[in-house]
Amino acid sequence: MIEIEGLTKRYGEATVVDNVSLAVQPQSVTVIVGTSGSGKTTLLRMINRLVEPTSGLIRIDGRNVLDLPGFELRRSIGYAIQGHGLFPHRTVAQNIATVPELLGWDRQRVSAKVHELLTLFQLDPKLYADRFPSELSGGQQQRVGVARALAAEPNILLMDEPFGALDPIIRAKAQEDLLAIQKKLGVTIVLVTHDMDEAFFLADRIAVMDKGKVVQYGPPAELVLNPATPFVRTLIGERERPLRLLSVATVSEIVEPGEAEGEPLTGSLSQRDALSAMLWAGRDSLPVVGTDGQKIGRIRRETLLQQAAGRS
Amino acid sequence: MQSESAILKPQNVTRHVDKVGVLICGLLLYAALVPPFVSFRANRIVQGEGRFLLDSMPPPVGYGLIGIIILAAAVALFVANTKVRLATAFAALVALAVAVGLSASSLIPPENTYARVSAASGFWLLLAGLVVLATDAIARLDPKPLTRLILLAVSLLLLSAFLLSGLWKDLSIMKEYQSRSDIFWTEAQRHLQLALGSVFAAMLAGIPLGVLCFKVERIRAAMLNSLNIIQTIPSIALFGLLIAPLGWIGTHVPGASQIGIRGIGAAPAFVALFLYSLLPIVSNTVVGLAGVSPAVRDAARGIGMTGRQSLFKVEFPLALPIILTGIRIVMVQNIGLATIAALIGGGGFGVFVFQGIGQTAMDLVLLGTIPTVILGFAAAILLDALIDSKLLSRGKAR
Numbered sequence: 001m002i003e004i005e006g007l008t009k010r011y012g013e014a015t016v017v018d019n020v021s022l023a024v025q026p027q028s029v030t031v032i033v034g035t036s037g038s039g040k041t042t043l044l045r046m047i048n049r050l051v052e053p054t055s056g057l058i059r060i061d062g063r064n065v066l067d068l069p070g071f072e073l074r075r076s077i078g079y080a081i082q083g084h085g086l087f088p089h090r091t092v093a094q095n096i097a098t099v100p101e102l103l104g105w106d107r108q109r110v111s112a113k114v115h116e117l118l119t120l121f122q123l124d125p126k127l128y129a130d131r132f133p134s135e136l137s138g139g140q141q142q143r144v145g146v147a148r149a150l151a152a153e154p155n156i157l158l159m160d161e162p163f164g165a166l167d168p169i170i171r172a173k174a175q176e177d178l179l180a181i182q183k184k185l186g187v188t189i190v191l192v193t194h195d196m197d198e199a200f201f202l203a204d205r206i207a208v209m210d211k212g213k214v215v216q217y218g219p220p221a222e223l224v225l226n227p228a229t230p231f232v233r234t235l236i237g238e239r240e241r242p243l244r245l246l247s248v249a250t251v252s253e254i255v256e257p258g259e260a261e262g263e264p265l266t267g268s269l270s271q272r273d274a275l276s277a278m279l280w281a282g283r284d285s286l287p288v289v290g291t292d293g294q295k296i297g298r299i300r301r302e303t304l305l306q307q308a309a310g311r312s
Numbered sequence: 313m314q315s316e317s318a319i320l321k322p323q324n325v326t327r328h329v330d331k332v333g334v335l336i337c338g339l340l341l342y343a344a345l346v347p348p349f350v351s352f353r354a355n356r357i358v359q360g361e362g363r364f365l366l367d368s369m370p371p372p373v374g375y376g377l378i379g380i381i382i383l384a385a386a387v388a389l390f391v392a393n394t395k396v397r398l399a400t401a402f403a404a405l406v407a408l409a410v411a412v413g414l415s416a417s418s419l420i421p422p423e424n425t426y427a428r429v430s431a432a433s434g435f436w437l438l439l440a441g442l443v444v445l446a447t448d449a450i451a452r453l454d455p456k457p458l459t460r461l462i463l464l465a466v467s468l469l470l471l472s473a474f475l476l477s478g479l480w481k482d483l484s485i486m487k488e489y490q491s492r493s494d495i496f497w498t499e500a501q502r503h504l505q506l507a508l509g510s511v512f513a514a515m516l517a518g519i520p521l522g523v524l525c526f527k528v529e530r531i532r533a534a535m536l537n538s539l540n541i542i543q544t545i546p547s548i549a550l551f552g553l554l555i556a557p558l559g560w561i562g563t564h565v566p567g568a569s570q571i572g573i574r575g576i577g578a579a580p581a582f583v584a585l586f587l588y589s590l591l592p593i594v595s596n597t598v599v600g601l602a603g604v605s606p607a608v609r610d611a612a613r614g615i616g617m618t619g620r621q622s623l624f625k626v627e628f629p630l631a632l633p634i635i636l637t638g639i640r641i642v643m644v645q646n647i648g649l650a651t652i653a654a655l656i657g658g659g660g661f662g663v664f665v666f667q668g669i670g671q672t673a674m675d676l677v678l679l680g681t682i683p684t685v686i687l688g689f690a691a692a693i694l695l696d697a698l699i700d701s702k703l704l705s706r707g708k709a710r
Contacts, residue, residue, distance in 0.1 A: 048614065050610075050613060050614055071613075071616045071617065071618045072616070073616075074613070074614060074615060074616035075615070075616030076616075078615075079611070079614035079615050081607060081610060081611060081614065082607070083605075083607045084607070084611075085605075085607040085608050085610055085611025085612075085614070086608070086611070087608060087611075087612070087626055087630075088608070088630065089626075089629050089630055098615060098617075099615050099616060102615075102616055102617065102621070145611075148615065149615065158614075
């Protein structure tokens with residue numbers, strides 16, 4: 001649980017973050033969105049005190065972050081940035097081992113952790129542990145960057161545009177992998193991005209920042225249905241509202257009993273993808289199966305269209 | 313039609329000819345045939361008279377050498393294989409070294425201890441042509457750092473073998489050495505102490521200063537500008553400027569004169585070389601640290617390194633190749649510059665240079681110059697190999 005109360009950062013006359021209060025639920029993904037210069041990165045960097053607040057309070061699990069020296073606080077919080085920031089003179093294994101070594105873990109525990117993380121991020125330790133960052137592809141570097149951030153088993157992971165440098169196909173895969181890892185490890189993620197598709201795909205809750213203030217903070221669907229300001233409405237994109245709504249809900253939420261013809265959909269698929277599949281197949285309804293392949297019912301195009309119009 | 317083919321023809325020929333090779337070939341053939349190979353003097357300081365290659369050594373040796381030179385010129389012109397070019401250059405250099413020794417021995421009449429034979433422009437141009445052929449081949453081979461060090465070691469071993477064999481004992485420069493063999497080695501030692509000691513001291517002071525300049529932006533410009541001004545003071549003027557303060561320290565600070573701090577001698581030379589070394593080391597440290605990517609620096613802090621840990625574990629290792637480049641510059645610079653120390657009684661190879669100038673004995677000047685050049689060359693190769701080796705810049709992002 002991260003509690004932010006009345007947080008403000010001023011540089012001289014300019015107020016970059018203006019009296020922000022929000023609470024981040026444990027084991028959730030919170031995405032901070034906004035245009036550049038909205039103060040989103042500064043807000044993120046105040047959580048691990050890379051930027052010291054001018055005023056206000058941040059508590060992590062009830063404890064004021066100012067109670068610890070900055071570097072000790074940062075060792076307990078994962079941190080991953082755009083362009084990964086890997087140390088070019090250290091191997092992949094050495095990069096991942098950085099924080100555990102700073103914390104004084106013994107050698108065996110460190111190498112076990114490195115092995116575990118490389119495997120988790122689908123990088124064969126035998127092949128990749130001793131490579132240098134320059135010998136990896138962009139997507140691999142990004143994964144190593146996140147693996148390094150998670151090496152000391154932090155409860156919180158802060159990410160600043162972590163997928164910004166990746167091409168679209170690798171980015172989509174990286175986003176899926178991040179969600180899978182977040183579920184597996186139960187880590188709390190606070191992520192900054194300017195990409196609304198990314199925000200809607202990843203977020204449990206989205207905080208929209210405009211000119212240093214959080215203008216709306218809530219689940220993605222709420223932002224679409226009840227935008228707090230015209231800025232939020234513009235940011236989401238008025239014409240994209242129906243598809244945004246469908247993209248944050250899954251097929252299993254609207255499955256109903258009954259039979260249908262055609263290629264079955266899985267319950268975890270987003271409603272947006274389900275509609276897309278349905279339009280392509282030219283059918284009014286499609287069968288739905290569980291993860292085990294067992295039929296659990298069907299969905300109808302009519303229901304999807306009602307969902308998209310925000311009438312559920 | 314005719315004029316067109318006349319234009320095309322030379323192009324067709326040059327396609328098979330090496331461009332650098334044309335230069336080397338011309339130089340070698342000119343040097344072998346036109347200027348005198350050695351110069352002969354009845355005694356040490358009279359004007360010498362030139363002897364052409366074929367007149368200066370027994371005919372079989374002379375024709376043999378000319379044959380080898382023509383072969384090397386042909387290889388330079390037509391052979392593209394760099395290993396063959398390198399091997400030819402080395403072989404011809406050995407032949408040249410043997411020939412110049414034999415030439416001296418054959419020109420000096422038996423029992424004559426006054427006559428001198430020294431290398432003349434023909435020899436030096438041949439040497440230059442062959443060295444260019446060799447270094448060009450090495451540059452094209454682009455050898456690994458270790459290979460370069462091995463090549464350096466082989467060259468130095470060959471050189472020592474020649475020196476020890478006595479083949480060159482009749483050359484004038486070796487006679488100069490024989491009459492000074494005892495002080496030669498003390499001056500060599502002094503030269504190294506001055507050149508390397510001042511670089512070492514400048515590293516100890518300059519790298520922390522560079523880190524400070526990088527961290528504290530306010531002092532950066534002031535520091536670099538003052539070091540820049542020092543760099544522009546001519547070395548002789550700097551020696552002069554140092555006489556007064558060092559003389560004062562020598563007489564007023566207890567114990568200072570015991571460790572050799574005086575207005576003249578090695579102390580001002582050392583201080584001057586130290587001051588000249590500071591700018592490249594400090595500025596390269598600043599540039600090296602500034603070159604560390606902001607993302608890397610941010611990540612180091614963001615994952616919980618203290619400022620010191622980030623400096624020593626991340627920033628400094630990444631800046632090291634550039635800092636080493638600065639050290640290489642001052643090392644080579646100081647090996648050359650240390651020659652001037654002899655002017656104020658600081659010793660070093662400069663002693664022979666200035667004595668030689670005073671006595672118009674050019675071979676004595678060479679006795680001071682050649683070891684300096686070889687030292688500088690060796691230091692450059694050694695440090696370049698170190699900079700390029702993966703030892704220090706492993707996985708450096710390109």
